[in-house]
Amino acid sequence: MDKRHRDKIAFVRVCSGRFERGMKATVARTGRSVSMSAPQKLFAEDRETIEEAYAGDVIGLNNPDAFAIGDTVYASGSPKLAFPPIPMFSPELFAYLRLEDPGARKAFAKGVEQLLSEGCVQVLRTRDDLVGAQAPILAAVGELQFDVVLERLKSEYGVKARLDRMPYTAARWVKEGGWEAVEAAGDLFGVEAVADVYGRPVLLFKNAWAVGKLADDAPDLAPVLLPYSFAPSEEEQAKLNKAKKRK
Structure with missing residues (x-):
């Protein structure tokens, strides 16, 4: 190849x-x-x-x-058939991926997009950066995923990058209500709200205790949180795209 x-x-x-x-x-x-x-x-x-x-x-x-x-x-033309989808489970390691050479931004963006499409690592964004203008947040289950990303960016795209670690160990996707549900919950101490690659809200927690405490701090939000997610349907993606444009 x-x-x-x-x-x-x-x-x-x-x-x-x-x-x-x-x-x-x-x-x-x-x-x-x-x-x-x-x-x-x-x-x-x-x-x-x-x-x-x-x-x-x-x-x-x-x-x-x-x-x-x-x-x-x-x-095509046959009765619709769909096996149960494979979920994306909650990562346990999070880090900003920083580009060290601003002149390589185009190659950097292309490399991140390619690795994301391969399922090498999950990519999250801050809510005010749904278009990907800022440093992406890498989310992984193990350290090896981070090592693979850095090495492939360097060897295949000629891009040198570094990781800035984040103090979180768990993620929860908002199953219902979207960003409106997050806003209705108000300020959540020690919790950071980010977006996944599809624009859906994801809450990052520092530990399991913080996940459990959310039931007291936001009793309406806690029941609609999931430790996994699935790729959205075409209809769901269309709604998410409209929400991005409104931002």
Whole structure:
């Protein structure tokens, strides 16, 4: 594979039936129709275009930002089929990712976007930076994810960056009410409200005790918090995009 050509490949397992090159498929989460014109079989650095695949096979599909981790894809024209989605669980490590060379901002932004699309790490934003003009917040389960991000930015994009750690160890997504629910709760001591990559509110806590204390400080907000999230549907994303524009 040519490292200078940064295309996106989604790995998909065929669960039933027969896959044929060129067939039309629908992404269950968004309803988006996708043409499977260049399915590939990958082994190390080698690629091979395939004509068909069967249940149990894993194939690579060019991903024009159509797929998210856990998506179900089914043949267009067939009855809708959707497996349960794969959740994004609460990270335990948080840090601002700072660019050390302002002249490399374009490469930095491209690298962060690529690593995010691969699921290498979760990216959060401060509420006043939903467009991504400021330093992103990396959210990870383990230290290795941070190491991978820094090394790949350096080796693949020529970008040197550093991490500024944040004092939080837990995240909770606001399931209902959105930013209005967060604002209605008022000032929450020791809690920081940020946004995930889709613009949804996420609350960061310093420890488990702070998570539990929220039930006393904001009894209306605590019941609608979740320690995980799913990629939004097309309808949900449209609502989030409208909310971003109002900001």
